Amino acid sequence: MNQPGIELREVVKRHGSTVAVDHLSFSVRRGEFFSILGPSGSGKTTTLRLIAGFEHPDQGDILIDGQSLRDVPPNLRPVNMVFQHYALFPHLTVSGNIAFGLEMRGIVRAEIRSRVSTALDMVRLAGMGDRLPAQLSGGEQQRVALARALVNRPAVLLLDEPLGALDQQLRQEMQVELKTIQEQVGLTFICVTHHQEEALTMSDRVAVMDHGRVLQVGAPQEIYTAPASLFVAEFIGLSNRLDGRIAAVEGTRCRIEAPGLPIIQADAPAGAGPGRAVSVVLRPERLHMSQQAAPNGFDNVVPARVAKAVYNGHEMQYQLRIDERLLWTVRVPNADGGQKRFLPGDTVSVRWNADESVVLAQ
Amino acid sequence: MTGSLASRAGVRQAGWLLAPALVWMGLFFVLPLLIVLLISFASRGAYGGVEWTFTLVNYRDLADPLYLWIYLRSCAFALATTGLCLCLGFPLAYYIARAPARWQGLWLMLVLVPFWTNFLVRTYAWMNVLRADGLLNRLLIATGFISEPVEILYTDLAVLIGLVYGYLPFMVLPLYAALERIDRSLIEAARDLYASGWTVFTRVIVPLAKPGIIAGCLLVFIPSLGAYITPDLLGGARSMMIGNFIQHEYLVVRDWPLGSAASFVLMAMVLVGMWGYQRTGGERPL
Incomplete structure (x- = not known):
């Protein structure tokens, strides 16, 4: 059980002459809500995209349950992502969006139907399955994006600034709701955010990143009360x-x-x-x-x-x-x-x- | 209340703006079209004139197998042109749409460069390429694919090459416009949700590019159905399409009523096709 759910080992990613991710190492336990917190340009989104497989590390390796992801294309990784601007398929209904991943994996129709409806219930969108994404509010689209990823029960669920496009009130509601859902499904969540309150509220552990490096990893209370560096102290709170x-x-x-x-x-x-x-x-x-x-x-x-x-x-x-x-x-x-x-x-x-x-x- | 007053004033203003174009189109397009429609119901005079006696005989004559063959050939050419333009245009448009922004303008300009030269001149250039001692034959002989020049000019193949060449930009531009609008993260989302490259194409890219595909197909199909210069110059006498037939009836046989009827059947084919497409639930393409 000490086997980590996901592990990054000395991962390096360069974009041209700039180093986006610099010898990054951390591991996330199975079932943990892990946040990567950092200012824009700190390399946190690149880290997420490396895990999803949209970018390839120049050095180092990423492992899930001990298996290297080096040669695994994004569509074969046991990882799903909630995109920053949701990236819902505009030509598919809410149900069609949520069913997409299940259909791609060739799951039988009856099971798809029941899993989609369970997912809709979980994000409190029951009865909205036939709508198109354009007919939903921002908060509802966010829930669809979450359901579309959750329904596949991935080994790791990635969230890229999941609440970034929501207004303050909804953001606070969703912080609690995201955490509740995560505990309910017991999946490993890795959430990228520049919003420190979000990270502290939802996470079991937080990694603070700057210039492509992890400066400190710890429980929210530890990060807040015992910052390891001035940057962490001034960035958080x-x-x-x-x-x-x-x-x-x-x-x-x-x-x-x-x-x-x-x-x-x-x-x-x-x-x-x-x-x-x-x-x-x-x-x-x-x-x-x-x-x-x-x-x-x-x-x-x-x-x-x-x-x-x-x-x-x-x-x-x-x-x-x-x-x-x-x-x-x-x-x-x-x-x-x-x-x-x-x-x-x-x-x-x-x-x-x-x-x-x-x-x-x- | 004030809102409706304001909008009514807006409508009146819009009406004035429309007037010049309406007058122009009415005088020089709708009126001549009505005259052609009238002529299509008139009879042919003894020496090529028009006798104003109402008849449906022109339309009945068009049912002649010889003429039906021309219509069928035209449809086949137009369909093949549309299909080839789609096959060639889609990858090209996709490449341009995904190229870095600063290159997109250059690529689009290159697509449009042929329009800087007169179409007739370009068609003559194609005649030089396709001739028995033309560029293409020499190239094929030099590379050892053939030993004797093959006849390309004045065949159906030459017509098809010319049509595809001529109408490719009309396919590429609307396709580019549609593909360029597709958010890159949708493709990543599909990949993330276990879709292979081919499935991303069929399940995400094609459905989202559908308006562009339809617009491009219509923009290629409609003019190539009535093409005149290309089959006339590259196809020679054997390769007649509707456009050549109409020209032939008007200027060679001087049977204006039959030519007019042929024109209207061509128009009807296009309109029925578009109406049928809209009936099947397609979005408005143009």
Whole structure:
């Protein structure tokens, strides 16, 4: 059972002189919802197309259940894809689209009919089988694309920005629904997205990619709370950054000097020594604000001035000016309606504990 | 309410814009056509004139096996031309449609280059190619395929070559337009859903290119059915098609009524064909 569902080994793909995918290796377990997250141009779509077989690796290999896919054309791979713009066949009905893969594999008519209707039920499109794709809304087309791939029960289902063309509301609904369906069918999903919330919400594990390389692979919580690099920290979620230099290391703790600020206490990063340039990364929701300057139990206290206060309904978002160069964001949930709020121009102190920040090498 | 007023004003404006073309077509196309229709029901005068006595005899005469043979031959030529143009044009159009955008313009221009020269001149050029001592025969002898020149000019084969050459662009252009619109990801989707290359072609590309295929076939079939210059110059006396027959009746035999009737039967064949196609549920091709 430790046998991975799909494995990429040192895969390289060049497009002309640019390297789209650079010695990429990762493996995805059977039944896992795996997301590849990265900015556009990071090579994530190329990775998906390599797995689907639309492009061929210049080096390296891709294996499914231990079998190399090197010489397997796309139509013989046990892989199905949900395309970014769905790529539904406009001349076929919804049922015709979903049945396409089953017909190509020569499955008998009666079974095709029952599997298509099961798939339609699963994506909540029962009764829509006779419509043409052009008669469906964006969300419905998305579901057809999903059903068309799911119905074949592939070893790996690939999703290319599956929710990218949907509006915000529908996108959030479909995030939950996609995850539910994935758990229901128990198939391996590999989803490519540039939308970090999507990746965190749906995935069992996330790989963050940039410039054709995987920077970090881990569970969503791990990626968010323990980013391995500044790129990951800044790409995922909002983060406040403080650049400084390690002054001293004391056991698991370290002291960091930053110009114009008091000494900062933080957990020492692995292999850190005095003099090393580092960045302290702080999530907006981990910072606490108050009007008193007294430390009362926090490791770090930094004075700041409120530059902007934005009411978001469920939370207040403050922009704080720490000194001339630093502008931080702090989020305070609106847990009770009558809570004291800060106004632009207020002088406040920002506090946090050493274990609430992440220190990363620059 | 304001909406309907506005749209009515729009319709009136459109009417004015139509007027010049309507007048032109009415005077120089519909009116002559009506005259030809009238003549087709008149009788032939003793010395080639037209006698205005109503008769159906021209249409009855066309049922003569000799004339029926000409109609059949014309249909066969037109069908063969259409089929060959489709076979040659489809791969070409597909190649152009899938070429990088910057090359597509060049390829399309090359398809259209023949139109820069007069059709008659190009047909004379073909006569030079197909002659007994022409380019084609010399090439075949030089490469050892034949030892003696074969007769190509003034045969049905020469007519077919000429027709296919002449009408190929009319097939390629609508095919290109249809194929170019097919989203590449649909082909990938079909591959992804286990379709082989051939199945992708029959199940996805052909159905999506259908409007272009039909438009191309009609644009080739209709004019090649009534072709005149090509069979006249490349086919010689033996290779008569409807166009040559009509010309012959008008200018050689001077039987205008029979020529007119033949013209209308040709038109009727085209119209019935198109009507029948639309009845079978095809989308509007043109």
